[in-house]
Amino acid sequence: MTTNPDAQERALSDWSRLLTQALQILDLEVDQKMLVELGRRSEQTVGGDAGLVSAFVVGYAAGLSKTSGRKSAAEAVQSAADTAFQLAETGLDGPGSRQQSEEPGWKDSAQ
Structure with a gap:
């Protein structure tokens, strides 16, 4: 992990974008x-x-x-956690990232 504050902020922003896309909460x-x-x-x-x-x-x-109302709260949390754990395995280099933009991504994988 980098110690440059601008790079850290950029990485956090990229991670948040990737995670919200994967979880299909694009308006967040x-x-x-x-x-x-x-x-x-x-x-x-x-x-x-x-x-x-x-x-x-x-x-x-x-x-x-x-x-x-599509899922119970527990199911929604578990689904989101599973996706986040899966993303965390590869970090910013995972499916849906800019580096992997040619991949099909996470479009149909979240709640």
Whole structure:
């Protein structure tokens, strides 16, 4: 991982774009700065992986307020988590990324 702040911000933006496309939530604007700050604060006050847990719980709560009824909340979370884990295996070089734009992508894989 790079230590250049501009490169980190660009990578986070690319990752957010790739993940929201894979999960077919194209209208979502991810506030990376807020999530990073939430993570930092949670880790400072709680420790360990509290930032990760905090980001998840915030996302889950937001998702509950927007549940479409197609799936239960647990199924929607599991489906999103499975996709995120799959993407995390290859990071920004995975299907749907700019580097792999000729691939069919994730169009039909999300909830």
